[in-house]
Amino acid sequence: MKRIAGKNLVLIGFMGTGKTEVGRLLADALNRKMVDTDRLITQREGMPVREIFSSRGEAFFRSVEKQVVAELAGLRSLVISTGGGVVLDRENVVRLRESGFVVWLDADLDALRRRLQDDVTRPLLQGGVELDTLYRARLADYQAAADVRVDTSDKSPLAVVEEVLQLLQ
Numbered sequence: 001m002k003r004i005a006g007k008n009l010v011l012i013g014f015m016g017t018g019k020t021e022v023g024r025l026l027a028d029a030l031n032r033k034m035v036d037t038d039r040l041i042t043q044r045e046g047m048p049v050r051e052i053f054s055s056r057g058e059a060f061f062r063s064v065e066k067q068v069v070a071e072l073a074g075l076r077s078l079v080i081s082t083g084g085g086v087v088l089d090r091e092n093v094v095r096l097r098e099s100g101f102v103v104w105l106d107a108d109l110d111a112l113r114r115r116l117q118d119d120v121t122r123p124l125l126q127g128g129v130e131l132d133t134l135y136r137a138r139l140a141d142y143q144a145a146a147d148v149r150v151d152t153s154d155k156s157p158l159a160v161v162e163e164v165l166q167l168l169q
């Protein structure tokens, strides 16, 4: 695992690409601690992400997210799974890239639609913005932030983990 020796392994990507589950499995495989930015934000604020969005607004969520990213980027040898919007902030991207190896979990729009169709936990998908529009608007940000891309469409989380482990050799 030369590419991550002493560094963090950072998972980025759109909602529904499996960052949390793949992150957990990768952490097990690598014998590392796994941290999830949404989970930390939820713990810190004492409420789920959708409630933070509805009661405090997206800008507040993004400020806590930025604080959490800055803290985690100062630590080493973690597996960090991030929220899908983390790449929207340039400083987040710089910090995450400095702290580790960045893997972009991607999926095609059909797979994303399938995985997210009944989701009620993601505030950005609850009203207004179309999934396709949001995905396309973010593509360049994921691309610019990533060291490597892994397509997760039609793959099990374990198959994705195997692929990531290969890339880390």
Ligand code: S3P
Pocket: 013, 014, 015, 016, 019, 038, 049, 082, 083, 084, 085, 086, 121, 122, 123, 124
């Ligand atoms: C968001 C993705 C979510 C969560 C919040 C905002 C986004 O995380 O951080 O709802 O802007 O794409 P997941 O990617 O884990 O769903």
